[in-house]
Amino acid sequence: MFQINKFILIICCFASSLAYSQEISLFQQFNGRYDYLAIGNTLNQFENNLDRSFCEILPESEAELNLNPNWNIVAAYLYWAGSGNGDTDVSLNGNPFSADNTYLVDYNDPIYGLLTYFSCYTDITDYLRATGNDTYTFSNLDISETLTTNEGYCGNRTNFAGWSIYVIYENTDLPINQINLFQGLEIINRNVQEKTILLENINVLDNEGAKIGFLAWEGDVNLNYGESLLINNNLLSNPPLNPSNNAFNGTNSFTGSNTFYNGDLDVYNIENNIAIGDNSVEIKLTTGETDEFGVLRADLIILNNVVTVLNSQLPDATVSVDNYFLECATRNVTINFTAFNNNATEILPAATPIAFYADGVLVAQSETTNSIPIDGFETQSITINIPETISDSFTLQIVIDDTGNGAGIVTELNELNNTKIEGITLLPIPEAIPLNPLESCDIGFNKATFNLTDQLQFIDYETLEDISYYQTETDLFNQENEILIPEYFENTSSPQEIFIRVNADFCFNFYKFKVSVKNCPPNIPQVFTPNHDGFNDWFNIQGLYNIFENHKLLIYNRWGTLIFQGNNNLPWDGTANKGLTSQGNRVPVGTYFYVLFLNDESFENITGWVYVNY
Incomplete structure (x- = not known):
């Protein structure tokens, strides 16, 4: 007998190109008049807990897409998965596709040792929009290593292969919904028996059409060890296809099939499990139960994808830096920025606060001026003076819905996308x-x-x-x-x-x-005419008066007699102010000699003659 050691693999690949057991968390939201559907098929011929023939997989399988003509495709993703290290190149309707991302997860089997399983993802939105409704055939998935080189996959009956297409579509007749895609790759088993996902930042206005779905691999009907899906602690079921204790049982809820061997493509109505006014939803997946002998029995489940559709209406504030201008020789920065309410389901109210940080220090605050409609925006400008304590090169953070202390006042669809970062270097103040x-x-x-x-x-x-x-x-x-x-x-x-x-x-x-x-050397004239005609009436030594303020001027007649002594306040006007008999009288025509004491250490005394005429 082959040992039966089954586990469930829930798959969706969005992020890192290679990951080992990554925590499931919110990856993407779609907000609008949206819903989703999925198609897909298994490549297993039988459930792999039967005889040895289950080890052979099919070369291809098909599924039919049937969209309503007035549904517009918003996004489409192709997933494929299987046992082994992975095949990243496959075909859809004969067209080659390569994985955008690949996830690997390991399980350490007590008998066969380390076994690896994979899932891949690629975006096929453009291809699906061009092709539309059709029968899609998936092929060229190679997991031969799990069938020929490692007997552990067949030995513990965890060989599987399959594919699916997810379609997010717009229908104008729908209410405004929020579609949440969660992703990761985690194990729950007898050691960790549950995974809880808390969906916050919602505002349920109506529960009509609310649903939760997942894509799972390795589910089969014969293993039902407490495999459950709960919403707000309410146990979900979808009888007769999905009983409450066997959520992963090889079914496809979209087609009503119970022959989706070793996989599950399921969706549940959760209208009665959420209430109008709810602002959070708790999702829980479990495995494990104790039998009548007290023995814990549990499947090994690897979780990777959960999808919810809720009628939740909230704004989603984001902000961008349009451009900025620096002022030379100041620490002023003028920021032109735009506040958005994109991908939202409700109006963003006026006076939503906006905080500006430089290297983590609050430097300015603003707020939205008007209410911003869904997919609307508002552009503003602010001039900020950067404190001297901040370096010339700094990181500017603009955070919308932030009162300046990291707290917001608006409940949003996504509280993690409110920040815009911009590196800025001030123009340095020039040095003289x-x-x-x-x-x-x-x-x-x-x-x-x-x-x-x-x-x-x-x-x-x-x-x-x-x-x-x-x-x-x-x-x-x-x-x-x-x-x-x-x-x-x-x-x-x-x-x-x-x-x-x-x-x-x-x-x-x-x-x-x-x-x-x-002080420059004075320019001394050689003649002057003190006849009171208003021209050259005094001994006008250029560059002397009010320049060499401490000078002394001595005038002598031809016999060497001192006849005049002047200074900065007393220039020579042709009269004598020295001698016993001639003081106050005009001197006669003739040549006179001068000695000019400049009293400036940079200049020597100057001597010379001047001719007086009338």
Whole structure:
């Protein structure tokens, strides 16, 4: 006798290309006037708990798809599964298809050791839309390794092969439903006798048409060790096809067949097991029961797919970053973003909060302005000042339905898709590039005139329109109080710092330098005419008065007699202020000699002559 060591394999492959016992969790939702159906067939000729002939599988099998003409295909998936390490290339109606993903799971049989089983998945939406209603023939699945090279599969009667097509379709006569597909690959057996899936974030408005379905392999009618499916702790059954204690028994609920050997393609009505107002549904799959001798008997079941259809109406808030703009020389970022209510079954209310985080630190908050309809959106803009404590390169997170502490106020279909992440690097504040100072001669009172454009030969720029001049760095950043005539700039202090801004594509460069007033050698005339005609009436030494403020001027006649002593406040107007008899009198025409004490350590005393004429 062959040992009977059966287990059930529930299959659906969506995620990682290769996985070993992956926890079942929500993978995908479809929200709209949607429903689903499935077709498929086994490649087993008999249940594999009969005689040895069960080890042979069929080269092909077929199933008929019959969609209503006004049903629009939303998505379609081809699944195939079997014992062994897997065959990723198969045919449907003679057309080759390769697996998008493959899952493997191992079972350590106490007699035959480690045995592997597989399932594959590929998206055939476009193909099914083009082909439509037809008889679909599945072929070219090779599991020969399980029949010839490893006697364990036939020995413990777990060789199997089969296929199925799932179709999600739209029917405008349906209510707005939520279809949930759960995926993974997990084992329940005598050690772990149940798997519980909690479906949250729902709002049941009507229970009409509610259903749960699954695709399972390795089910047969003769093993019924407490195999059950429960919704909200209510035991489900679908008699006479699926009794409550034998959920996995080789049946196809869509066709009413009980010859889906070593597989199950079942769906259950659950209208009476959920209630209007429910906001969660608990799904439980079990195996195992104790016989009259106290012995625990259980099948080994590998779970991978559960599908629910519920009339649940909730919004689903998501957000995107459309673009952002950086302000040069500031830490401001302007974010253009859009709030969406896609794939939803209810309006997203106005005032749904939106939080903005920089490297996890809350930096701004906003909210939706209007109610957003199903599949609608709302675009906004916000300018955020990034604190100095945040680095120039940071991660921006926009989280919709977040009050700023990670908590939301709106119950959604999917609470896990509210965040958008964007990496941002601020434009660094430019550093000033130093230039050599400019000096100009004092024209009085420590002031001078400077041609600031002399510095252009030392900087890089495209056009003169890119250049502007400022007296403070703040004015440069704010582009205020520009020096309008840089060719004739008069300083207000000495030294005084000047800034040049050069605008570039994204920001600007800027330069700084100092202007300084210096004393230059005075220009002394050789003649003056103090005749009060308003022209050349005094000894006007250019570059002396109010420049060398501490100077002293001495005038001598031809015999060496001091006749005048002046300073910054007393220039010589041709009269004498020294001597016993000539003070206050005009000096006669003639040549006079001067000694000019500049009292500046940078200059020596100056001597010379001047001719006075009338």
